[in-house]
Every structure is written in structure tokens, then in C-alpha cells.
Amino acid sequence: MHSNNSPDSHATLDDLCESAIRRGLAGVCFTEHVDFDPSDSAYGYINYEEYLSDIDGCRGKYGDRLDIRAGVEVTYQTEFADDIRRFLDTHRFDYVLGSVHLIDHIFIGSPAYFMGKSESEACEPYWRETMAMLRSGLFTRIGHLDYIRTRWPREYGRPGLGRWRRPMTDILQLAIESGAIIEVNTSAIRRQLGGPYPDWETLELYRELGGARVIMGSDAHNALSVGQYFPEVAARLEKMGLTVCSECEALC
Numbered sequence: 001m002h003s004n005n006s007p008d009s010h011a012t013l014d015d016l017c018e019s020a021i022r023r024g025l026a027g028v029c030f031t032e033h034v035d036f037d038p039s040d041s042a043y044g045y046i047n048y049e050e051y052l053s054d055i056d057g058c059r060g061k062y063g064d065r066l067d068i069r070a071g072v073e074v075t076y077q078t079e080f081a082d083d084i085r086r087f088l089d090t091h092r093f094d095y096v097l098g099s100v101h102l103i104d105h106i107f108i109g110s111p112a113y114f115m116g117k118s119e120s121e122a123c124e125p126y127w128r129e130t131m132a133m134l135r136s137g138l139f140t141r142i143g144h145l146d147y148i149r150t151r152w153p154r155e156y157g158r159p160g161l162g163r164w165r166r167p168m169t170d171i172l173q174l175a176i177e178s179g180a181i182i183e184v185n186t187s188a189i190r191r192q193l194g195g196p197y198p199d200w201e202t203l204e205l206y207r208e209l210g211g212a213r214v215i216m217g218s219d220a221h222n223a224l225s226v227g228q229y230f231p232e233v234a235a236r237l238e239k240m241g242l243t244v245c246s247e248c249e250a251l252c
């Protein structure tokens with residue numbers, strides 16, 4: 001989840017920790033945005049020292065009730081892969097999530113991304129970049145795999161595996177072979193997209209291909225969304241035979 005250490009959230013770390021305690025969560029992990037593309041609002045935004053010192057402050061206040069982890073969500077872009085590697089080599093975090101948000105410097109969660117593009121012109125670069133992210137070896141935790149659904153144009157038809165089974169199969173196989181764990185992100189339910197990122201069908205395919213573990217994220221940007229839909233999503237994942245890992249279990 002994102003606090004005001006990310007450009008797209010106004011929530012303080014305190015707001016989010018207090019919400020997590022009210023909801024009975026045992027722990028939280030912040031995944032503040034880190035971007036290397038100067039066109040993105042998260043470029044140069046985070047102040048590493050301040051962030052970690054704020055986290056320490058929260059541990060002092062809430063640490064007896066809440067396990068608080070400092071993480072980042074890094075936008076993967078092939079052209080900035082060297083910068084990302086340098087950054088991750090020189091900064092320590094409890095958790096690093098890799099996500100594709102931008103193609104050709106345009107946010108894929110905006111209608112503008114799809115303007116003037118055929119479906120394949122919109123999708124293929126996204127699948128290619130997702131494969132490149134996995135091949136880069138930079139990340140072992142992979143965020144919201146089918147985020148391209150967010151502002152999916154109605155004229156393309158219904159989004160989902162029916163349209164992208166082949167690229168998604170390649171992506172999931174590569175994730176499984178490389179030991180990367182995929183995130184089940186409940187913000188897509190909040191956006192009324194009919195299921196988490198990735199959608200339920202994709203999670204079934206992941207299981208069929210041999211995927212065993214997932215990590216849940218609410219992608220909360222405010223106190224209301226902290227841990228939203230976790231109980232029901234966790235129950236369904238477990239019914240499917242997928243193990244929901246907390247980060248410390250996932251590291252074991």
C-alpha cells in the first residue's frame with residue numbers, strides 16, 4: 001500500500017497503520033512508488049532516509065501491535081533496467097515489488113494509453129515488457145499482472161484470458177520457473193473489474209501450471225482500503241489450492 005511517500009496518496013503512515021490495527025491485521029508492508037522515468041510523477045519523489053525514519057517512528061508507536069515493513073513498488077521499464085539495478089543494489093528494503101505501469105512513457109491505467117491503438121498495439125508491448133521484467137531477474141515479487149484491464153476499452157470486447165491466454169501462459173510459466181511469486185491485488189475489486197489482478201481465471205491457470213504461492217496486496221492509497229477484501233479473497237485462493245504467503249513466510 002501507498003502512503004504520502006508516493007505521489008498518488010495523501011495518507012500518512014499513521015493513518016494506514018491505525019486502519020490496519022482497527023481491521024485486525026497482524027502486519028503491513030508499504031510499497032511506495034519508485035520510478036525512473038522522468039515523465040512519471042513518482043520520478044525522484046521518494047526520500048529514502050525520511051521514509052525509513054518515518055517507518056521507524058511508526059514501529060515505535062505501533063510496533064507492539066503491528067509488524068511494519070518498508071517496501072517499494074518499482075516500475076519496470078527495460079530502458080531503465082540498469083538504473084533500477086543500481087538503486088536496488090544500494091538501498092535496502094524489506095520488500096520489493098516489480099510492476100509494469102508505463103509503456104512508451106504512457107500510464108497503461110489511463111484511457112489515453114489506448115487512444116488510436118488497436119487491441120494488439122495496446123496489449124503486445126505490455127506482455128513483452130512483463131516478460132522482460134521477469135527475465136531481468138530484478139524482482140521476485142510481481143505486482144498486478146493484468147493491470148492492462150484497468151481502463152480496458154469496451155470496443156475491444158471483454159478482457160481476460162480469452163484474449164491473452166498465450167502471452168499470459170508464457171508469463172506465468174516464466175514466473176513459476178524463476179521462483180517469482182505473483183501478487184493478488186484486491187484493488188481491481190474496488191474498481192469493480194470483477195475480480196482481483198490477475199483475475200480468477202488467470203489464477204486458476206497459474207495453479208494448473210504449477211504455481212503454488214501468492215502474496216496479497218490491497219494497493220491501498222487511503223485508510224479505507226487497507227486490507228480491503230482480504231478475508232474473502234484469501235478464502236477463495238486457499239480453496240483453489242494456492243498458499244497465501246506473508247512476506248516473512250515467502251522468504252523462507
Ligand SMILES: [Zn+2]
Pocket residue numbers: 073099101143144
Ligand atoms: Zn502498481
